[in-house]
Amino acid sequence: MSSVRERNESAWLLPADGSSTNHALREGMRRYPTSQTVDAVVVGCGAGGATMLQRLARRGWKVVGFDAGPFWDPDKDWVSDEAGSHQLFWNEPRVISGADPVPLGSNNSGRGVGGSMVHFAGYAPRFHPSDLRTYSLDGVGADWPLEYADLEPYYEQIEAELPVAGEPWPWGKPHSYPHRPHPVGGNGEVFQRGAEAIGLRTAVGPVAIANGRFGHRNHCIYRGFCLQGCKVNAKASPLITHIPDALEHGAEIRADSMVTRVVVDEHTGRAVGVEYVHDGVGHFQPADVVIVAGYSIETPRLLLNSASRRFPDGLCNDFDLVGRYLMVQGAPQTAGRMEQEVRMYKAPPPEVSTEEYYETDPTRPYKRGYSIQTVSPLPITWSEHLTAQGYWGAELRRRMSDYVHWASLGALCELLPQAGNRVTLDEQKDRHGLPVANFSYSMCDNDRHLLKAAQSTMEDVLHGAGAGETVTIQRFAHLVGGARMATSEREGVVDADCRSFAVENLYLTDGSVLPTQGSANPALTIMAVAARAADRLTGAA
């Protein structure tokens, strides 16, 4: 494999003077007129979209990337402050429903170039080989039309490009990471100590935070604001890992541009471009290939909003699959009170993981499993942990004043894909007059078993570390699925190469194509799937 810099120069295209943004690169960005048919348009500049843009631009494609949100300048636009980072999230209206409704926004939805990875914690684990065969192995979920070996080279590529730091990884298919593990703070120490006490194996990482200088990116300063956008440029997001190289190779980014419709020619059946709104004015950008990477809520919504005579129920929705099998991970967080001061806000929230309970254990009454990682809620988020216990008013204030003593762990439980968990169009309209997404979610029995088991393990770890009281908040994390890949159009929306079954030049290259989710944070896998799709699309693999 070529060196990172030879295939993706992003980190070296950032300024070397400590500032965050290469303004000259952005100002000199190539611009295509809307009268010109470009080789491809990419809708969404997050994990999947930015990876596609960089790969295609490198191969000489004329590409334009659209994002509904801003082209961030971390120096000016981001703050080292929890409430002040609210703008990083997709705060446009959406409706949630079902028996176990999933809050969106800050929890799982990004907006702006870089996407949700701008505010993801930074965990970048791989999926396990079993995640791609859950139906064959366990009779639940679905098998992918891909094998782990198909993804493995792309995992290696992306891990080097982010880059990922961590100890040699003993779980799934064992592998190592390009950067050494980071030192851990108080919260990580509690996890390690508690796990050791109960005989549970942990490992430091894997985090998409360079350990040491990487290109012109700075070393992590362990300030704990990973979820607020990394002003340091230490934590990876496509804004700094893939977009600079894409620009250098002729890609254009149209930020603040909301794509409202994918247009398909009624006669040829091919996608011909996208309609979008910028500054309140509608435009049409023609393209030979249309790639949608709006993530699990907005990708299905865009397809459903792109209905036509040929596709009366929504684009690619002949078999009523668009929006279905949308997944979130069960993500209960359990905190324990230590006698010592933990001050968990110091050091990055992502520090230490275990995947010891990731695989199906035949002695348990449920299939699949969960992982456990450190999390370090800042004050506003910590208040949610306590209000979830029913505390409010003076009692809440007293409990909050104990913040420095608490250590916090989070689980990711592999909740199963279900057809009824889906995005549909709501009656409510957004400011463009388009129906907003309604996301309905309900858990099954297997899901509830997993949540219980994960909570119990976290309590054991924390008590093992010497914690007294523990508190748990039930929550969800991440989104994948909603337009899954499969071997046939009756089972999925796209094939293994992310090409839609219904429209031969329409691709979906984001988390929505994942058929299962494992117990791993999805960012790395979304990028790996997109990098593979780019190779397939350009004939490089």
Next chain:
Amino acid sequence: MSTPLPYPRFPGFDVMSQAGHWDEVTRQLVEDRLEPDGGASFFSRLERRAAGALVDRLTGQDGGQLVPVLQMLEDRLASGSTDGWHHQRLPQDAEVWRRTVLHLDADAQAIHGADFADCTADQQDGLLEGIRTQGDEPWHGLWAPGIWNLWMRYVCSAFYSHPRAWEEIGFPGPAFPRGYKNTGLDRREPFEVAQAHPEQEGDPHP
């Protein structure tokens, strides 16, 4: 100023004394929070009395105010800034706020013969606890657990964004570009303050 804490847990802790170490954009943001301009208003005068009493009770602020939660809340509601979702069983956030404060007044009148703001703290707490523990039953036609969640989300994100609240819990606030050098258990930065009697009688943690 009254406080729910028997004594300051981090005596002398002054978050703003470190503002010179923060990046300019963040410093401006936090300083603006200390002196909100008070321009935007969302509630009518009638609604505002009940809303003010409500958010004070929810954040344990009676008597004197540590954080101007009502003003922060009104600014936010007036700007239409939501969390990017609302539950299908509830109207949109702004409408829920408007309706619920009026319903509080109606309940207070019906039960105590006074506006919510004129009830005693105990009466107010009783009304609020009733809504919190209402279960899945609607309250004035609105889904009670969703109301409680929405109220607490909005007031806590305002209250715990404020340096005075950070001082109460020992959190030093922004950390860029300085970062931390003393991570790990029982380790403090020079600008972090030790607790007063954290494990002794009178510990605010019950």
